[in-house]
Amino acid sequence: MAIDKEINAEQKIIEAAADIFEEKGFEGARMQQIADKAGINKALLHYYFRSKDLLFEKVFLNIASKIFLKFFKSFNIEGSIFENIETFLQLHQDLLYENRKLPIFFFNEITRNPDLIRKLMLKLEVSNSFQLILKQFEKEKRDGIIRHDVEVSHLLVNIISLSVFPYIGRPIIKEIMEEFDLNYDTFLNERRSMIAQFVINSIKV
Amino acid sequence: MAIDKEINAEQKIIEAAADIFEEKGFEGARMQQIADKAGINKALLHYYFRSKDLLFEKVFLNIASKIFLKFFKSFNIEGSIFENIETFLQLHQDLLYENRKLPIFFFNEITRNPDLIRKLMLKLEVSNSFQLILKQFEKEKRDGIIRHDVEVSHLLVNIISLSVFPYIGRPIIKEIMEEFDLNYDTFLNERRSMIAQFVINSIKV
DNA sequence: ATCTAGTTTAACCAATTGGGCAAAAATAAT
DNA sequence: ATTATTTTTGCCCAATTGGTTAAACTAGAT
Structure with missing residues (x-):
């Protein structure tokens, strides 16, 4: 300090x-x-x-850039995504856990002002980075590592949905679980391996 | 009129x-x-x-109640959930499509003021309704319709994640897709059958 | 020491916002 | 028709909010 x-x-x-x-x-x-x-x-x-607007824009782009860069970086792994899916799903979960409040903030703000997304995409190469991931998925499909009938863009959205949504839905999930003496953080932890298994089952040949 | x-x-x-x-x-x-x-x-x-607070509370509980009731109603179907999964995933998608702006609104407001969830749960029997769905899943597990190693609470959260998240992420998904001349609404439509297939693959015996 | 440029503060301002009130208008009861 | 009750309005208000300004402070250059 x-x-x-x-x-x-x-x-x-x-x-x-x-x-x-x-x-x-x-x-x-x-x-x-x-x-x-x-x-x-x-x-x-x-x-x-x-102004408040400009301060917000600066801060928002700062926050979002950091997270997106870390997220994309997690895909830079030797070998196929399929074989390492557990590894970087763990990385995503770490990232999310360290930034629990970010998802709902991020999605709410870009809904309020979609221009923020355009500005973010100019600052980073968001589309390109996603495109790279999709290409890798396509390659693994051709190589027969992933089922041939899997649509890669949906696969990517599915993985993100399964990881991110529980953080967005935290208040209601937590409340319901506590009603049955279950623990929300335990639930999140279980998901770490569960999501990987769920995804693998859906895309393995 | x-x-x-x-x-x-x-x-x-x-x-x-x-x-x-x-x-x-x-x-x-x-x-x-x-x-x-x-x-x-x-x-x-x-x-x-x-006051604004009271007006909001009234309106919020109104909106949320309507949607939750329709959602729970969709599970009241003859036969197993597994066998009808495509049917009520379609119902969920219809519900979501007719209320696209609701998810981000709902989750943002309950994050801002978690008390809203408690009030909603008092008004409806949210926990009970979810519990009923989970029990049905458990039964289908015992009956060997669903894989024995599927954790039902995660299954439910998975299904909701896959359905709801694309609406929350709309601004960024839409923007990225348009960069590649793809259509967001088409994408949502593809998901109708895709989500069912994805889930079935992960839980079938 | 003092001059200069950038930094920080206290005090202020106009606009907006949720809310209140007393009179007016509409409706119901006698 | 008149009275009583409820509904609706115009007008006002105090508090809050983002933003401004002129003065004060700080530190480096001369």
């Missing part, structure tokens, strides 16, 4: 804003609250970022 | 509020906008519902 002292105002703002925006969303976040959390005067927010 | 004339103010407010809240969320919605859409004076909102 001694090193943290040297951090400049601009960076302090970005970090505080990330926390507040992630928790309250764009509409619910207050500039004053961000300033308080950053420990600076509210006017500094405008000095560095002009 | 001639009959609609007879509709009273209270009902007009509820319908207008549902539209606005669903589109803008609680934080983004404005009481004035709801009044305008309902074609009545803003003070009437408070006359009938006291």
Whole structure:
């Protein structure tokens, strides 16, 4: 924390804003609250970022870029995706667990303002990265590692759905489970191996 | 529309509020906008519902109840779920397609205010209804219709994940698909049969 | 030491927002 | 027809919010 002292105002703002925006969303976040959390005067927010919109855009693209890069990186593995599916499903789960609040935040904000997606896609090469994954799936289909009748774009969406949705549905899943004395975090943990098995069963030849 | 004339103010407010809240969320919605859409004076909102919070709660529970009831109803089918999985996955997809904006709205609001879930569960018997579905799955497991190593609670979450997530991720899925001249609605349509196949492959004996 | 450029603050502002109130209009009861 | 009750409206209000501004502070250059 001694090193943290040297951090400049601009960076302090970005970090505080990330926390507040992630928790309250764009509409619910207050500039004053961000300033308080950053420990600076509210006017500094405008000095560095002009407006709430611009501050949000900066922070949003920051957060989303980091996660997407880590996600894409997880696919850079020797050997076929099919054979390593358990490995990087574990990586995804780690990523999700460390950023539980991110999914609902991300999807809510891009629904509110779809322009954010376009800006994100310009900053990263989102489409390209997805395309690379799909090509790898296609190759494994041709090589007979994956069933021939599997539609790869659906496979990718399926994997993401199975991983991400339980985090989006957390409040209701948690509440229902607790009614039956079950634990939500245990449930998430079970899914780590379960999702892999579920997917493998559906696509193995 | 001639009959609609007879509709009273209270009902007009509820319908207008549902539209606005669903589109803008609680934080983004404005009481004035709801009044305008309902074609009545803003003070009437408070006359009938006291506050924005109470109006929202009423509307939210209304919307959520309707959908959940329809969802649970879809499981009331003769014969095993496994054998009819295609049938009611179709029903779910119809339900989702008619209410595309609902999922992200619902999950965002219960994340913002988890108390809504508790109130919903008191109004309906959500836990009980889910429990019934799980029991049916268990029975089909014992009867050897479903693989014995399938964990039924995960199966249910998997099915819901595969169905619902593509609607939550709509903005980004749509944007990426359009980059490759593919159509999002077509994609959703393909999933109707695909999800069933994907699930069947994972749980058939 | 003082000048200069960038940084930070306190105080302020206009606009918006949820909400309240008293009068008016409509409806029901006598 | 008149009274009582409910519904609806116009107008107002205090609080909040994003944003501005001018002054004060800081540190490096001369």
